[in-house]
Amino acid sequence: MxxxxxxxxxxxxxxxxxxxxxxxxxxxxxxxxxxxxxxxxxxxxxxxxxxxxxxxxxxxxxxxxxxxxxxxxxxxxxxxxxxxxxxxxxxxxxxxxxxxxxxxxxxxxxxxxxxRTFDIPGLVDNARGMKTLAEAAYVRDHVIAQLDLADASTDEKEREARLQFVVVGGGYAGTETAACLQRVTSHAVRRYPRLDPKQIKWHLIDIAPKLMPELGDKLGATALDILRKRGIEVSLGVSIAKAGPDEVTFTDGRVLPCRTLIWTAGVxxxxxxxxxxxxxxxxxxxxxxxxxxxxxxxxxxxxxxxxxxxxxxxxxxxxxxxxxxxxxxxxxxxxxxxxxxxxxxxxxxxxxDLGLVVDLGGRDAVSKPMGVPLRGLPAQAVARGYHWSALRTNVAKARVLTNWVLNAVAGDDFVRTGFQAQKPASLHDFxxxxxxxxxxxxxxxxxxxxxxx
Structure with a gap:
């Protein structure tokens, strides 16, 4: 046979x-x-x-x-x-x-x-995704580059645009991306003495009326409260009308000077x-x-x-x-x-259904394992424990655990690794x-x- x-x-x-x-x-x-x-x-x-x-x-x-x-x-x-x-x-x-x-x-x-993209002028050319490893590495380089360039700039308008960051998509990917990167830029001001922390602004927007509706009303509201207390401006019922290289137009009419648009509005x-x-x-x-x-x-x-x-x-x-x-x-x-x-x-x-976990960086998290709502450190322990156990090899588990411990002890670094190209790569390229x-x-x-x- x-x-x-x-x-x-x-x-x-x-x-x-x-x-x-x-x-x-x-x-x-x-x-x-x-x-x-x-x-x-x-x-x-x-x-x-x-x-x-x-x-x-x-x-x-x-x-x-x-x-x-x-x-x-x-x-x-x-x-x-x-x-x-x-x-x-x-x-x-x-x-x-x-x-x-x-x-x-x-x-x-x-x-x-x-x-997933839509027929929005300038979106494909000016937005960055978070679907591949190369995109994640590129986004990190890009965000740190904005801090470097803003710190060196003497033009207030340029500095304002470089320090405004927009994430589109209120699902898991968008919420966790905005939360984790906002935490990095908020810590960065200790290494960039010329930057005013009040100038660094993160915006999370979604056309849906609720943030992460899968979490349920109570946990969704908890996540929203955590983000807003950390200074992230969350706008619901709003999307992008137009995306340019140095400004973004929202569907509610706002025009934001911005050099960083991260698009995570579904797949x-x-x-x-x-x-x-x-x-x-x-x-x-x-x-x-x-x-x-x-x-x-x-x-x-x-x-x-x-x-x-x-x-x-x-x-x-x-x-x-x-x-x-x-x-x-x-x-x-x-x-x-x-x-x-x-x-x-x-x-x-x-x-x-085994439940849901959302890691918002640091000690912030919300989780719903087997239908049990958690927040804070217990939720963080569940979220990271779940991800750690789901990794397939012991080598991967060791690397992730070591990275978590090192970051908790030593804090963040602000190093660009060379993925920042002269011409920004589009979603199609990645x-x-x-x-x-x-x-x-x-x-x-x-x-x-x-x-x-």
Whole structure:
């Protein structure tokens, strides 16, 4: 019997969990497993705001795939830019730019997401995202550069613009980013004697009427109170009308002199999803409770890529695209691929909510583990304990713990590491959103190929 060819796309929470489970449960004689990823690590995304703040080094949240796998899986260094589900071929652009074609019998799509943008003048060119490790490192360099330039400037208008920072998005990413970076800049005044701490202003805005509504009214109000007491101006029901290189216009008419716009207003599924020509729900592939993509043989999807029915809520509810869900869906996808290979019954994805954690930097945090509301140091202990335990390797755990202790004892540093370019990089540059094919282009690529079964 020929070995099944299993291809996993994406090395996020779901993809890596799926690969590891496949390796544990499938024998080498049953299947050959391949993983497509442009980077050689799994990014621990929830800790990116702490990388931007310099609390953690970039390497701490980049968990090596070579350490966390069993060495059976072939890692293809590149990005999947198209899938032909009829021919069962995935089109891959390697990190060298070379196009290659990977045939499969079963494919698990876990390519993650990209930053969601809108048709706002100047947004794509002037906003910075917080979705990748490179973006977090760039944002840190950029913020410190503004402090350096403001400290050296003799022009009050320039200084005012450089010391105003705007974060768009009142979800977890935006709230934690604003909180962590504000803490850094507030500590910076001790190292920049020419800066007036009253001139450093952080703005957090969101079009929604509530901050982090998933926390509930009480904890959401607590988080809002913490941010405002720290001097962050939070504006709800407001978004960006126009973004320029040195000023930002809000939808309420305010025009703010500003050189730093950080955009975290949600995510959308990877453009890879659009190459399959399959039915979608809210931009994600329609899948069954068993994570199979409707109408496509051998295709599974999860996380940000799949609109997985939420059986706990029932009705038309779908699971939110969180790391907690992606991790557990990765296990279910692996089990169902194995069941398909062995001609066994599949099982649906069901879950129990483990709660929420929000780290606001320092001693500030709000958490809701298993529905129990916490704030302050107990919430901080739960938040960091959860993140620490979720890291896959002991090396990553040691690095993160060491960084936390060092930051608590020695405080913040204000060092630019060289990511600050002469020409600011756009969202497209960091997230490669222009790299994907159309369904027609995918078919053109695969039409001339002869794939042996």
């Amino acid at each position: 020929a070995r099944s060819r299993i291809l996993v796309v994406g090395a996020g929470f779901g993809g890596v969990e799926c690969v590891q489970r496949l390796e544990r449960k499938l024998g080498p004689e049953e299947a050959e497993i391949s993983l497509v990823t442009p980077v050689s690590y799994q990014l621990y995304l929830p800790l990116l705001p702490q990388v931007a703040a310099g609390v953690l080094t970039p390497q701490s949240v980049a968990v090596s795939l070579r350490r966390s796998r069993r060495h059976r899986t072939r890692i293809i260094p590149g990005g999947a830019i198209g899938v032909d589900p009829k021919a069962k071929i995935c089109v891959i652009r390697k990190i060298t730019g070379e196009i290659t074609y990977q045939p499969y019998d079963y494919i698990v799509l876990a390519p993650g997401s990209i930053t 959308v599924a990877s453009p890879l999803i659009g190459t399959l020509g399959a039915e979608t729900v809210r931009g994600r592939l329609m899948v069954s409770p068993e994570l199979r993509v409707s109408g496509l043989d051998g295709v599974f999807a999860l996380g940000d890529a799949g609109a997985v029915p939420d059986l706990a809520k029932g009705g038309d509810a779908i699971c939110p695209p969180t790391a907690q869900h992606a991790l557990r869906q990765g296990r279910t996808a692996a089990d169902n691929v194995i069941a398909t290979v062995r001609d066994q019954p599949l099982r649906p994805y069901e879950h129990k 997230e490669y959103t222009n790299a994907y094919l159309t369904p027609e282009q995918v078919r053109e690529h695969t039409a001339s190929l002869t794939v042996r079964g």
